[in-house]
Amino acid sequence: MSLPDPALVVLVGASGSGKSTWAASRYRVAEVVSSDALRAVVGSGEHDLDASTDAFALLEQVVAARLGRRLTTVIDTLGTDATRRRAWRDAARAVGLPTVAVALDTPAGVCRSRNAARDRPVPARVLTSQLASVAATVDLLEAEGWQVVRVAPDHELIEPGGGVDAAAATPGQRSTSPVESTSLRGVVLQLSRFPAEGDLLAWLREMAAAAEEAGLAGLALMDHLIQIPQVGRAWDPIPEPWVTLGALAASTTRLQLGTLVTPVTFRAPGVTAKAAATLSALTGGRAFVGVGAGWWEREHAAYGLGFPSARARLDALEVGIETMKALWAPGTKPYAGQRVSLPETTSYPRPVGEIPVIVGGGGDRTLRIAARLGDGCNVPSDEVGLAKMVRYLALVGQAGRDPRSVHATVLDLPLVGRDRDDVWARVERHRGRAAAATFAARHHAGTATEHATRLAGLADLGVTTAFVAPVGLDGPDDVRALAPLATAFG
Secondary structure, eight states, X not given: OEEOSSOEEEEEOOTTSOHHHHHHTTSOGGGEEEHHHHHHHHSSSTTOGGXXXXXXXXXXXXXXXXXXXXXXXXXXXXXXXXXXXXXXXHHHHXXXXXXXXXXXXXOHHHHHHHHHTSSSOOOHHHHHHHHHHHHHHHHHHTTXXXXXXXXXXXXXXXXXXXXXXXXXXXXXXXOOSOOSSSOOOEEEEEEOOOOSSSOHHHHHHHHHHHHHHTTOSXXXXXXXXXXXXXXXOTTSOOOOHHHHHHHHXXXXXXXXXXXXXXXTTTSOHHHHHHHHHHHHHHHTSOEEEEEEOOOOHHHHHHTTOOOOOHHHHXXXXXXXXXXXXXXXXXXXXXXXXXXXXESOOOOSSOOSSOOOEEEEOOSHHHHHHHHHHOSEEEEESXXXXXXXXXXXXXXXXXXXXXXXXXXXXXXXXOOEESSHHHHHHHHHHHOTTSOHHHHHHHTTOEEHHHHHHHHHHXXXXXXXXXXXXXXTOOSHHXXXXXXXGGGTTO
């Protein structure tokens, strides 16, 4: 079971119940606001009860500041003060944070034994009062609107998660039937940032080797002429993808290779078909094509390319997909389709097996094009994107196709750290002017294991492939750290 993150987490338990141990094993030091620790700050030690008033005044300041920034806040007190507890609840709700009460189900005898072993134990009568007060408090929590979590003495039941559990948000069931075309099932690494100095080919080979070592399913490259502002600066390097994929074909043995996505406005679709077929032949059938209508007018103008209306670009997307599939079909005979007529389909080498065409975009017409002509559709992994995925699969059925025969893919932009401290260090490093909690939520900031659990939830919703472009991906060690994600899709 995983807790929402970010969230307000209030611990409820008597002295000796293990609240501090539970919190320390799951949260960063900065995320836990402890009345005992603050007594040590403003008094002579954790058990200096004369410093309680000052300690709680400081605690309230820290809690208010963290909640105001929508940061995970774990309050380590007895949790039995109803007035304080409800004020914390209201403050968290005011900024949209979930409110969780974690009740420690530690037997009274264990609490007394641990308390007796302390240098300054709580008086026995006080501990007895605490135990009774905690029991009464637990009975009130649900009525107060808290998500109540009961934790057993071994404290192994709960971990903070990387956000809302996707599997709980939308009903669905993981499909166990393989897709009919070449499978992209799994996690595909998308490279979008490249080093400005050094041996580019050597770096690319190291990244591909690390992806294979991590057990990832493939590697995708963006197809842009100028680095996009969402990723970097205009003068940052971004190599031509089909040339680059050809170079990687010689240094990979298992990875599926392709683009995400190639705009139909950049090249005649027949030329893209030829490049993809060649890549398929060079890799023994490990090529895929991501294709879209194009969106960034600046790069078209800079390279002397036309940028027609959205309607015309979507028309070209339909023509492009039909043209590529006609040229990949067996034989050299003429082709006469609904949108395309070709006097011959002489295109050699032929691809090895089928080349999946993944359509990028979430507009209604794009989804319809993907449902009728493509082999899959790629949308963002957020709630809006997942809703579009549901729409796409419905359109596939309406087009007379089996939804299990297509690829349901998402683009995921996670922030991945080694542990909770590293995760938040990376949030600070990359968030720019964005609020830390907002940036962390946008990128599901968490460890690789937490991301694997989250992606498995997407698989339960019907997603077959996640194109993953981690924040701050610098070198092969960062890629190898993604190994736990490889298990997310079974």
